[in-house]
Amino acid sequence: MLLSLLLATTLRQAAARDHLDVGFAITPSFLSEPEYAQIAGTEFSVLEAENATKFEPIHPRPGNQPGSYDFAEPDKILAFAEAHHMKMRGHTLVWHSQIAPWVRRGNYTPEQMNEILHGHIDAVLKHFGRKVFAWDVVNEAFEDNGSLRSTPWFNRPGIGLADQGTKYIEQAFRWAHEANPSPKLFYNDYGIELLGKKSDAVLAMLRDFRSRHVPVDGIGFQMHVGFWLDNPGNLASLEQNMKRFSDLGLIIHVTELDMGVPNGDPDTIKRQAELYGKIVAICRRNPAVKLIQFWGITDGHSWLNRGANSGHGLLWDENYQRKPAYQAVMAALAR
Ligand code: G3I
Numbered sequence: 551m552l553l554s555l556l557l558a559t560t561l562r563q564a565a566a567r568d569h570l571d572v573g574f575a576i577t578p579s580f581l582s583e584p585e586y587a588q589i590a591g592t593e594f595s596v597l598e599a600e601n602a603t604k605f606e607p608i609h610p611r612p613g614n615q616p617g618s619y620d621f622a623e624p625d626k627i628l629a630f631a632e633a634h635h636m637k638m639r640g641h642t643l644v645w646h647s648q649i650a651p652w653v654r655r656g657n658y659t660p661e662q663m664n665e666i667l668h669g670h671i672d673a674v675l676k677h678f679g680r681k682v683f684a685w686d687v688v689n690e691a692f693e694d695n696g697s698l699r700s701t702p703w704f705n706r707p708g709i710g711l712a713d714q715g716t717k718y719i720e721q722a723f724r725w726a727h728e729a730n731p732s733p734k735l736f737y738n739d740y741g742i743e744l745l746g747k748k749s750d751a752v753l754a755m756l757r758d759f760r761s762r763h764v765p766v767d768g769i770g771f772q773m774h775v776g777f778w779l780d781n782p783g784n785l786a787s788l789e790q791n792m793k794r795f796s797d798l799g800l801i802i803h804v805t806e807l808d809m810g811v812p813n814g815d816p817d818t819i820k821r822q823a824e825l826y827g828k829i830v831a832i833c834r835r836n837p838a839v840k841l842i843q844f845w846g847i848t849d850g851h852s853w854l855n856r857g858a859n860s861g862h863g864l865l866w867d868e869n870y871q872r873k874p875a876y877q878a879v880m881a882a883l884a885r
Contacts, residue, residue, distance in 0.1 A: 614666075686738035760800075773807040776811065
C-alpha cells in the first residue's frame with residue numbers, strides 16, 4: 551500500500567488506494583490534441599461525455615427506431631475508455647436543457663411525451679448495457695428555493711404526472727432500472743453542495759425514494775464552485791451535507807468539479823489550489839464518496855471560459871501545464 555502510494559505519479563494511481571475513482575468530462579474532438587489524449591488516458595479512471603450522451607446529440611431525430619439515435623460519438627468515448635481501462639459514466643437522461651428541437655417544437659401531448667421519454671431511456675440504457683457503470687438519470691430538476699423546476703418533462707406539458715410532484719422523477723428511475731438493471735442510477739444537481747433549501751428538497755425526495763425502494767443508488771454533487779466556498783462555515787456545511795446524503799445509504803459522486811476564479815494571478819491560483827485540496831480532503835473523509843470528477847481537463851477547453859463566467863477553473867492550464875491545483879489535489883489524494 552505504502553509502496554504503491556510512493557510510486558503514484560498520476561491522480562488515478564493516488565486515488566486508487568482509497569478505491570476512489572477520478573474522472574473528467576470528455577469532448578471527443580479534443581482527442582486529436584496529443585496532450586489531451588495522453589492526460590485523458592493516464593490521469594483518470596472514469597470519463598463522462600461533456601455533451602455527447604445528452605438528449606439532443608444522442609436522439610436527434612424523431613421516433614424510436616435505430617435511425618432516430620446517434621451513438622457514434624458516445625461509442626468513440628466508450629472505445630477510448632475501454633482501451634485505457636477506464637469506466638464510462640452516463641450524463642444525462644432527463645434534463646430541461648439540450649432537449650432535441652424535434653421534441654421542443656413538436657407540440658406533443660403528455661401521453662406522447664411519456665412515450666418519447668420512456669422510449670429514449672429504454673433505448674439509451676439498452677444500447678450501453680453494462681458498459682456504462684452509472685447514469686445521471688435526472689439532472690437539475692429543482693430550483694434554488696427547493697421547488698420543482700418547470701420543464702418539458704415535468705409540466706410543460708410533462709409526461710402526464712404534472713400534478714404529482716416528484717412522481718415524474720420516480721418514473722424515470724423506474725424506467726431506467728427496468729431497461730437495464732446493471733448501472734448505478736443517480737440524481738445529479740448543482741447548488742446542492744451545502745445545507746440549504748435546495749439540498750433539503752433533494753434530500754427529502756431521495757429519503758422518500760429510498761423508503762419506497764425506488765431504484766436510486768446515488769447523488770451527484772456537480773460542484774461548480776468558487777471562492778464563496780472558502781470559509782470554515784461553508785466547508786463544514788459541505789461535509790455535513792454530504793454526510794446526511796450518505797446516511798441514506800446513497801453513493802456520492804462529485805460529478806462536475808471546477809472552480810472559476812477571477813483571474814490567473816499567482817496568488818489567486820495558489821488560493822484556488824488550497825481550496826481544491828480542502829475539497830478533496832473532505833471527500834476522502836466520507837467513504838460514500840466514490841468518484842471525484844472534473845468538468846474537463848484544461849482551462850483552455852472549459853465551459854467556464856465562455857461568456858461572463860470566471861475562468862481558470864481546472865487542473866491544467868491552456869498550455870497543458872499542471873497548475874498548483876493539480877499538485878494540491880494530488881497531495882490531498884496521497885495524504
Ligand atoms: O454541438 C453544437 C454545434 O453543432 C453547434 O454548431 C454549436 C453552436 O453554438 O453548438 C454546439 O453545441 C454546444 C455544446 O455545448 C457542444 O459544444 C451548445 O451550443 C452549448 O450550449 C453546449 O454547452 C454545454 C452546456 O452544458 C449546455 O447546457 C457545455 O459544453 C457543457 O459543459 C455544459 O455542461 C453542464 C452539464 O451538462 C450540467 N451541469 C452544468 C454544466 C455546465 O453548464
